[in-house]
Every structure is written in structure tokens, then in C-alpha cells.
Amino acid sequence: MTAPLRSGDPTIVNVALADRAYDIVIGRGALASLGARIKALRPGAKVAIVSDENVAAKHMAATEAVLKNAGIESSRIVVPAGEGSKSYATFEKVCEALIAARIERDDLVVALGGGVIGDLAGYASASVRRGLDFVQVPTSLLAQVDSSVGGKTGINSKQGKNLIGAFHQPVLVIADTALLDTLPEREFRAGYAEVAKYGLLGDGAFFSWLEANWQDVFAGGSSREHSIAVSCRAKAGVVARDERESGERALLNLGHTFGHALEAGAGFSDRLLHGEAVALGMALAFEFSARKGLLSAADAERAVRHLAATGLPTHVRDVPGGVPDADALMDLIFQDKKVKRGRLTFILVRGIGEAFVSPDVDPAEVRGFLAEKLAQR
Known part of the structure; x- marks a missing residue:
């Protein structure tokens, strides 16, 4: 682990994917460089900014101004905030809006928002005109350290989270x-x-x-930027070693099998x-x-204690309104993307710091474990 950054130092982390490599620019005020960076990447490109109502109210005007100052024409597509989007x-609304805005293959989509917007705008970018390039401008901590990096895009099905989508860096x-x-x-x-x-x-x-x-x-404090840089x-x-989750990348799903089932429930x-579901899922994975x-x-106990100390949920009783019973949760777990030929795979x-992929659980x-945890409510 590297030493903490000095306050104000910008950091650039490269995602090494050969001819599809890209930079993650981390730092306070980094948004100010968006226009210049886009102009260098795609001279003459137009931009469509996809955001949600909450983020647009706070950051859309500043983003548009940065692009305008760089001589970049932009349009906006704003959707309701929340996982429901x-x-x-x-998805249909965003795709149709991109087509109506005449965003072409040489243009760019900018995802301005948290994980929901990054996943949604990224999937629309992967689909419209059979593939548009896009830029992630994550506005939440979760998106900055996780969902904006790695090219996983998608939407939810009524049968589970992120079951429809594409890898699109x-x-x-x-x-x-x-x-x-x-951020709240x-x-x-x-x-x-x-x-x-x-x-x-x-x-x-x-x-x-x-x-x-x-x-x-x-x-x-300075620890915030350091933690983001280390995570990225x-x-x-x-991602550079296992872009499409055929092996090592599955480890990034620690806590997600339990967590996604609880989130759907x-x-x-x-x-x-x-993120709360992931915390609860990690607590369950460790237990x-x-x-x-x-x-x-x-x-x-050490892992669970730290998560609880920060105020994150670590017990099923922490979910307001409760969660489904063990059988219903198992049905949701069997929809997990890591299930292979009906066999459960967990990250244990x-x-x-020693996670591993455990097939055929x-x-x-x-x-039985879930029933025991639910009985403790």
C-alpha cells in the first residue's frame, strides 16, 4: 500500500487494456479538466450528458460550463433519481434521447452521476448505433471507487439486479x-x-x-483521496488482468451474492x-x-465490527421493514450471475484480505445459515 497523498495532489490511475486503455483522474477540482481532456480524446465531438434530477440540480450547470469553455457542444438527458431508473x-428513454440528439459514433456520452447513472448511460452507450464511447464522471463515493471503473454496464430485471447489460469500457x-x-x-x-x-x-x-x-x-481529509486512489x-x-470476470475479477463480488439477494428482497x-447491501453481504460472507x-x-468479528462502527448494516435486522424468508432469498441467490449450471458460487x-472463489457451495x-440469521431478528 502506498503512502497517503499530499492534500491537493492529483492522481492518475491507468486501466491497462491495450488499445482500450483509459485514465482515472482523481482529485479535488478534477471536473475542471473535463473539457480539455475530451477535446484531446475526441476533437470536434459533441457530448450528451446523462444525469438524474438530483445530480443535475447540483452539478449539471458546472459540467456544461466546463464543456462550453472548451468549445464543446452539449445536450442533456435527465432521468428520475434512484435505482428505479x-x-x-x-433505458429506452435514454437511447431514444441519444438518437434524437444526433449523437454519432465519433461523439461522446458523459455519465454524470452515481452508479445508477453510470450503469444506465454506459449500457445505452453500448447499444445505440452499436456502440458509442462514453466518459464516466462519478458523483458518489461508490461510483468513484467501484462502478465507474471496469466497464460493467446494465439495468435490473424484476428477477434480479444487473441481469441485463454489457461490458463496455x-x-x-x-x-x-x-x-x-x-453527497448525503x-x-x-x-x-x-x-x-x-x-x-x-x-x-x-x-x-x-x-x-x-x-x-x-x-x-x-487527505485520507479520503488516498482511500479512493488505493481502491481505484x-x-x-x-480489470486489466481479467476484464470479463472469467477468474480473478469475481473476487470483487465479495458480499454481493448475499447483498444482491437482500437488495432485491x-x-x-x-x-x-x-452499498448497504454490500456491507451486510460482506458481514454474512465473513460469518x-x-x-x-x-x-x-x-x-x-473484526470485519463485522469495523463495518458496524462506520454505521453500515451488518445484520438482517438492520433492514427497515424486514427481508423475505430463507426460501425466497435462496430463489434470488440462484439468479446470481456467478451460478453455473445451477451450482452456487460464493466469494468466501x-x-x-484473503478472499477466494468457492464453487459448488x-x-x-x-x-440453513440464512434461516438462522433470520431467526435472530
Whole structure:
């Protein structure tokens, strides 16, 4: 793990994908460079900015001004905020708006928003005219450290999260940490779950650093940019080695099998944000691993204790309004994208920073574990 950045230092992390490589630009005020960077990447391109109502109210005018100052023509497409916009209906709206705006293959789409907007705009970009290039401008912590990097795009099905989509890499990511200043505390906390994930799955030293510095990350000190940079480097490395999740990249789904089922069980609603579901899923993954004798109870308790200390949910009773029963959750788990020929695959752990892919997990064992956790409500 590298030493923390000095305050104000910009960082550029490259995602090394040969002729499709791109930069993640991390720093306070990085949005100001968007116009110049786009002009260098695509001289003469028009831009369509896809955003949601909440983000557009805060950041659309500044984004348009940066583009205008660089001589770039732009149009805007604004959709309702929330997970509900990752739907067929909103996907159709965005695609039709891009076509109506006459966005051509040499133009660009800019995804200005959190993970929902990045996934939605990215999938529309992958589909319209059989592929438009796009730029990610993530405005949430979760998007800056996770969903904006790696090219996973998509929408939800009523049968599960992210079941419709495509791998479509951006050509640039601008992670302006100043945009996080307007983020509601709950959303920032939910994003922190993905930061903690990088330590828990593969970097025990980073997790120890987070245990000591998480309060400064939340407060907006220099630790915030450092944690974002470390997270982006970790994901960039994994994506470069395994772009389409045929092996190592699956480790990034630590907590997601349980988490996605719980998120779907909560109706993809504000009752359980995606990052909160990931935190709860990681807690369950560590406890399930301990139950299987893969790691010590002390390590599992340490992981859960840190997540709980930051205010993240770590028990099913933390979900307002409750969650479905064990059988219903198992039905949702069997829709997980890692299921192969009907066999469950989980990301489990042998210790802090020691995640591994565990194929062919016994469904009866998972169901019994979930039933036990639900009974503790």
C-alpha cells in the first residue's frame, strides 16, 4: 500500500487494456479538466450528458460550463433519481434521447452521476448505433471507487439486479472528490462499503489503515483521496488482468451474492441502498466463512465490527421493514450471475484480505445459515 497523498495532489490511475486503455483522474477540482481532456480524446465531438434530477440540480450547470469553455457542444438527458431508473423504460428513454440528439459514433456520452447513472448511460452507450464511447464522471463515493471503473454496464430485471447489460469500457473517468461534498451522509457511508471491500478481499494492510483512518475519510481529509486512489488502483489492476470476470475479477463480488439477494428482497428501494447491501453481504460472507471453518471467529468479528462502527448494516435486522424468508432469498441467490449450471458460487474468505472463489457451495448449507440469521431478528 502506498503512502497517503499530499492534500491537493492529483492522481492518475491507468486501466491497462491495450488499445482500450483509459485514465482515472482523481482529485479535488478534477471536473475542471473535463473539457480539455475530451477535446484531446475526441476533437470536434459533441457530448450528451446523462444525469438524474438530483445530480443535475447540483452539478449539471458546472459540467456544461466546463464543456462550453472548451468549445464543446452539449445536450442533456435527465432521468428520475434512484435505482428505479435502471429499468427497461428508462433505458429506452435514454437511447431514444441519444438518437434524437444526433449523437454519432465519433461523439461522446458523459455519465454524470452515481452508479445508477453510470450503469444506465454506459449500457445505452453500448447499444445505440452499436456502440458509442462514453466518459464516466462519478458523483458518489461508490461510483468513484467501484462502478465507474471496469466497464460493467446494465439495468435490473424484476428477477434480479444487473441481469441485463454489457461490458463496455469508458474512455475516461473523472473522479472529482469535491463532488462528494454534496453527497448525503447515508450515501457516502454506503459507498464506503466498497472501499472497505478492497481491504477485506485482498489487502489486509489497507484494511488496517482504514480501521485507523476511516473517520478522516468520512471527514474529507487527505485520507479520503488516498482511500479512493488505493481502491481505484486495486480495481484497475484486477480489470486489466481479467476484464470479463472469467477468474480473478469475481473476487470483487465479495458480499454481493448475499447483498444482491437482500437488495432485491427489499425491492431495490431506499430501504436498503446498494452499498448497504454490500456491507451486510460482506458481514454474512465473513460469518458464513467462519461457520465453515475457513477463518477464525475473531477475524470475522473484526470485519463485522469495523463495518458496524462506520454505521453500515451488518445484520438482517438492520433492514427497515424486514427481508423475505430463507426460501425466497435462496430463489434470488440462484439468479446470481456467478451460478453455473445451477451450482452456487460464493466469494468466501480465509482471513482479512484473503478472499477466494468457492464453487459448488451447498445450497442447503446456505439456506440453513440464512434461516438462522433470520431467526435472530
